[in-house]
Amino acid sequence: xxxxxxxxxxxxxxxxxxxxREGDVIVTDNxxxxxxxxxxxxxxxxxxxxRIRHNEYVAIMGPSGSGKSTLMNLLGCLDSPSKGQYxxxxxxxxxxNDDELARxxxxxxxxxxxxxxxxxxxxxxxxxELPLIYNGTPAAERIERAKFxxxxxxxxxxxxxxxxxxxxxxxxxxxxxxxxxxxxxIILADEPTGNLDSKTSVEIMALFDELQAQGNTIILVTxxxxxxxxxxxxxxxxxxxxxxxxxxxxxx
Numbered sequence: 123x124x125x126x127x128x129x130x131x132x133x134x135x136x137x138x139x140x141x142x143r144e145g146d147v148i149v150t151d152n153x154x155x156x157x158x159x160x161x162x163x164x165x166x167x168x169x170x171x172x173r174i175r176h177n178e179y180v181a182i183m184g185p186s187g188s189g190k191s192t193l194m195n196l197l198g199c200l201d202s203p204s205k206g207q208y209x210x211x212x213x214x215x216x217x218x219n220d221d222e223l224a225r226x227x228x229x230x231x232x233x234x235x236x237x238x239x240x241x242x243x244x245x246x247x248x249x250x251e252l253p254l255i256y257n258g259t260p261a262a263e264r265i266e267r268a269k270f271x272x273x274x275x276x277x278x279x280x281x282x283x284x285x286x287x288x289x290x291x292x293x294x295x296x297x298x299x300x301x302x303x304x305x306x307x308i309i310l311a312d313e314p315t316g317n318l319d320s321k322t323s324v325e326i327m328a329l330f331d332e333l334q335a336q337g338n339t340i341i342l343v344t345x346x347x348x349x350x351x352x353x354x355x356x357x358x359x360x361x362x363x364x365x366x367x368x369x370x371x372x373x374x
Contacts, residue, residue: 181353232301
């Protein structure tokens with residue numbers, strides 16, 4: 123991270139200043155995130171410009187402290203930037219308040235976390251239903267949609283099992299089904315194989331391949347080069363800035 127007393131102002135037009143174009147899902151222009159720490163300003167992100175298209179499979183990669191988690195929080199509408207613009211599906215979400223961000227987040231983004239974040243006492247089916255309960259989907263419809271996505275990740279026979287009755291890979295499949303149930307624009311996966319063994323990790327990454335082939339836009343946040351290489355494009359973040367952006371070794 124960069125440490126300065128006064129964060130530099132950039133009076134320039136960012137690489138994405140033209141805003142979103144047809145087919146864009148995510149566009150950021152000169153995106154900054156700063157934190158006050160005593161008399162210092164910490165620049166967690168320093169002018170990020172990225173453009174992600176519909177149906178892309180992108181890995182955001184960087185070491186601890188690089189700013190990739192901060193960027194994930196902004197892209198996932200979990201936080202707001204200090205400066206700059208962020209368009210999600212053509213909507214400028216960089217100035218929205220917390221309630222507006224929550225509505226956009228529930229509609230447009232499906233999250234998959236390293237720790238699964240499942241309710242321990244709820245069945246797989248109920249865990250997958252949760253986003254639909256929050257947005258008021260009628261019971262019959264949400265049960266059918268939850269069943270459908272569980273079957274799509276090969277867990278139809280385990281939908282009435284609780285997390286402690288499932289393997290790590292099965293729990294992550296439940297989490298992926300939950301991410302899919304709202305038919306989001308983006309699946310945002312944060313270190314999705316971090317708690318899995320190597321064999322199960324490959325199985326979960328194969329599932330992301332299938333989802334991308336079906337038309338989903340996937341953004342994978344990781345610090346592991348071998349996991350990033352499952353994506354088709356890798357954006358490397360270092361010291362709050364984009365260090366490189368290009369095809370992964372998989373597609374070179």
